[in-house]
Amino acid sequence: MASLDSPITIVRPHLIEFGVGTAGKLGKWAAEKGYRRTLVISDAFNASRIDVLELKGEVSVFAEVTPEPDTANLEKVLAAANRADAELIVGFGGGSAMDLAKLAAVLAGSAQTLHAVVGPNKVHGPRKVALAQVPTTSGTGSEAGIRALVTDPATMAKLAVESLHMLADIAVIDPALTFSVPARTTAATGVDAMAHCVEAFTNRKAHPMVDIYAIEGTRLVGKYLARAVRDGNDAEARAGLSLASLYGGFCLGPVNTAGGHALAYPLGTRWHVAHGAANALIFPHVLAFNTPSAPEKTKAVMEALGRETSGNVTSVFDAAYAFCAELGIEMKLSGLGVPESDLDAMADDAFAIRRLLDNNPRDLSRADIRSIYAVAF
Ligand SMILES: NC(=O)c1ccc[n+]([C@@H]2O[C@H](COP(=O)([O-])OP(=O)(O)OC[C@H]3O[C@@H](n4cnc5c(N)ncnc54)[C@H](O)[C@@H]3O)[C@@H](O)[C@H]2O)c1
Ligand SMILES: [Fe+2]
Numbered sequence: 221m222a223s224l225d226s227p228i229t230i231v232r233p234h235l236i237e238f239g240v241g242t243a244g245k246l247g248k249w250a251a252e253k254g255y256r257r258t259l260v261i262s263d264a265f266n267a268s269r270i271d272v273l274e275l276k277g278e279v280s281v282f283a284e285v286t287p288e289p290d291t292a293n294l295e296k297v298l299a300a301a302n303r304a305d306a307e308l309i310v311g312f313g314g315g316s317a318m319d320l321a322k323l324a325a326v327l328a329g330s331a332q333t334l335h336a337v338v339g340p341n342k343v344h345g346p347r348k349v350a351l352a353q354v355p356t357t358s359g360t361g362s363e364a365g366i367r368a369l370v371t372d373p374a375t376m377a378k379l380a381v382e383s384l385h386m387l388a389d390i391a392v393i394d395p396a397l398t399f400s401v402p403a404r405t406t407a408a409t410g411v412d413a414m415a416h417c418v419e420a421f422t423n424r425k426a427h428p429m430v431d432i433y434a435i436e437g438t439r440l441v442g443k444y445l446a447r448a449v450r451d452g453n454d455a456e457a458r459a460g461l462s463l464a465s466l467y468g469g470f471c472l473g474p475v476n477t478a479g480g481h482a483l484a485y486p487l488g489t490r491w492h493v494a495h496g497a498a499n500a501l502i503f504p505h506v507l508a509f510n511t512p513s514a515p516e517k518t519k520a521v522m523e524a525l526g527r528e529t530s531g532n533v534t535s536v537f538d539a540a541y542a543f544c545a546e547l548g549i550e551m552k553l554s555g556l557g558v559p560e561s562d563l564d565a566m567a568d569d570a571f572a573i574r575r576l577l578d579n580n581p582r583d584l585s586r587a588d589i590r591s592i593y594a595v596a597f
Pocket of ligand 1: 263264265266286287288289313314315316317319356357359360361362365367368369397398399400401402405409412472495496
């Protein structure tokens, strides 16, 4: 793990508006900047309420973002962006909409294709349009980051694009927009936010400058997630989760996730399990597996979640499993419809995600991954 004197680069959106009832600040900001043509990239649910953003001028809406978007969905977004010729692109939705907005902002009207920009720092700048992000789930923290993920249907792998040119000019985080998130999605996305924090905290690249957000984000999820699952209109709990999600986003930039996300991805790409639900199912397994390599930090994580453990692997597993299961999350692969015959292929896919596995505090062999899937089944 890095120490205080290790170099680190931190980036943030130029402006972050946070708080219940702030959604309309986007329109005021855009008007002050003088943007006349805006394209909002959204899913069907959020597209039906873009009025809350109070955007003026010519506003077009792409309303067909699908969860865990694939390259075909991105192609449609790019076609819409080329037609709209907007001065401002707004991602309005969960991580799926925000990630496609990032890619639209750099790829529309550009000679570069998606495949040319996969990986870190491949995008040619400068970006020609302004970019705003308005999250409506509290999970991904994508509003604060420089990554976008799209599934390639040919390989069933997530293509990760990382570029400073995809950083938002403004992020407007209005927890009231998340009141309508159903309890199940609230639970899953909340654990996703926590997983970003925990996997950054126990990461090989963990850094004190990020740890502070990681542990506080974990604490916020421990304090507020069950409350928000019980009562979606609990404004304080929703705000706590929106903040946890943002802090998780701060963790993703310079440190990123590790084994948990690597093992969760094949559930989403191969079996269309929602990103948060996949992470929640995997979370206790990888946290327990990593415990011997990060005992102090694992203890701090469990304390932040409000769970006492003796610090041994079994008690960490039981406490982390209970935390997720009590939120009503399905914790068995078989319960999600994943067939046992696919576990080998899933282990192959997960083992190939080196960009994340190499961050894990303890080496995860293919056999380790396969046996975690077997236990989770
Ligand atoms: N860029 C990053 O750093 C990053 C980090 C983590 C995850 N991701 C990506 O983000 C995606 C997942 O994002 P997500 O978990 O936010 O889910 P999502 O964006 O796929 O949305 C999930 C579902 O919730 C609905 N929804 C969204 N907001 C709602 C609201 N307020 N009320 C009711 N329904 C609402 C959507 O229509 C959708 O059906 C994945 O593709 C994942 O890979 C990106
Ligand atoms: Fe995630």
